[in-house]
Amino acid sequence: MCAYLFTSESVSMGHPDKVADQISDAVLDAMIAEDPTARVACEVMVSTGMAVVAGEVTTSAYVEIPELVRQTVRDIGYTEPAMAFDHETCAVLVSLKQQSADIAMGVDADGAGDQGMMFGYACRETDALDPQALMPLPVFLAHRLVEKQALVREASGIEGLRPDAKSQVTLEYNESGVPQRVDTVVLSTQHTAYWNERQSELADEIVAKIIRPTLGELWNDDITVHVNPTGRFEIGGPHGDVGLTGRKIIVDTYGGMGRHGGGAFSGKDPTKVDRSAAYMSRYIAKNIVAAGLAERCEIQLSYAIGVAEPTSVHVDCVGAEADPLKIADAVREVFMLTPKGIIESLGLRNPIYKPTARHGHFGRKPEGDLFRWEMTDKVDALKSAL
Numbered sequence: 001m002c003a004y005l006f007t008s009e010s011v012s013m014g015h016p017d018k019v020a021d022q023i024s025d026a027v028l029d030a031m032i033a034e035d036p037t038a039r040v041a042c043e044v045m046v047s048t049g050m051a052v053v054a055g056e057v058t059t060s061a062y063v064e065i066p067e068l069v070r071q072t073v074r075d076i077g078y079t080e081p082a083m084a085f086d087h088e089t090c091a092v093l094v095s096l097k098q099q100s101a102d103i104a105m106g107v108d109a110d111g112a113g114d115q116g117m118m119f120g121y122a123c124r125e126t127d128a129l130d131p132q133a134l135m136p137l138p139v140f141l142a143h144r145l146v147e148k149q150a151l152v153r154e155a156s157g158i159e160g161l162r163p164d165a166k167s168q169v170t171l172e173y174n175e176s177g178v179p180q181r182v183d184t185v186v187l188s189t190q191h192t193a194y195w196n197e198r199q200s201e202l203a204d205e206i207v208a209k210i211i212r213p214t215l216g217e218l219w220n221d222d223i224t225v226h227v228n229p230t231g232r233f234e235i236g237g238p239h240g241d242v243g244l245t246g247r248k249i250i251v252d253t254y255g256g257m258g259r260h261g262g263g264a265f266s267g268k269d270p271t272k273v274d275r276s277a278a279y280m281s282r283y284i285a286k287n288i289v290a291a292g293l294a295e296r297c298e299i300q301l302s303y304a305i306g307v308a309e310p311t312s313v314h315v316d317c318v319g320a321e322a323d324p325l326k327i328a329d330a331v332r333e334v335f336m337l338t339p340k341g342i343i344e345s346l347g348l349r350n351p352i353y354k355p356t357a358r359h360g361h362f363g364r365k366p367e368g369d370l371f372r373w374e375m376t377d378k379v380d381a382l383k384s385a386l
Helices: 016-034 065-076 101-108 137-154 199-218 273-290 324-334 339-346 379-385
Strands: 004-011 039-047 050-058 091-097 116-123 161-173 179-191 224-227 296-303 312-318
Touching: 004 137, 004 179, 016 039, 016 050, 016 065, 050 065, 065 091, 116 273, 137 161, 137 179, 137 199, 179 199, 199 224, 273 296, 273 324, 273 339, 273 379, 312 324, 324 379
Parallel strands: 050 091, 179 224
Antiparallel strands: 004 161, 039 050, 116 296, 161 179, 296 312
């Protein structure tokens, strides 16, 4: 008998909120590529036939925003006027102004760009599928489902799929909090009119080509599967729902398994600690678990605007032999926790952000400067510090 069920969701690159996130991070990348010290806070709204780009920036870079928006929309897959939002016809409105001088004073002195608390989380639930991921299994699987949907769509593995999609995975856990089996999978995917009266056929295709290959050995015939449970999903993307930057913060992190400080990521340069310190928190938690110091670990960092050192470092570990206070002391010794230190240690003044805006910011494979917060290169240092 199961002790409890736990559910996480993900959304595809074509989900309207993720379209907004990717545009925000594309603008950030373009500015940082020319001016690594650019201050950027870029927010985007997308709706039927339009994208609005607004925010505050201080940079010497020149970026052709409308062209960048259209290129991003094209890359996502909105290329047909029939979807009422496409790269050739969508209007692009831009309203960017300079960063507040009051905020800039604190950041210029290497202080945090805002106050707030940030959380990082890591656990061993994905060991059987990907030992390096160290993520909660429900959100890891949810990400892989929408990632697979995108791959199948781009390869025309199922004709008539469109970019907007959502996934949801429910896992059964035992009394010790160990995942036992997949209980329920939900996958909703936008499609052309061809599938409107063929939803049963589409569901068979989705199960065969997306869900079963993604779950692999976790698949069993007792899983409850819902494919497009409303009955059709022709109208989608920014035409179906308005999309806004920063509205998928739980999808972006741990699927609700770990706590969240409330700050969104996309469109923000690394002086904004609600992004950079969340990356550092994940980096710390992942190294603690990788070092065998805990089965599950949650880290909280907090900052005051304009102040460099964190106001607190909190370590919450399950299955840890060492005293959490000693682990916290080791964290302060091993990791650079000022905004400047975080930026330097994780290489955050590089154009690395657009790939983070789809399929989750965490549980990814580090490649060069990309996803450096997923490295486990501090394992030995942590053990030595204890």
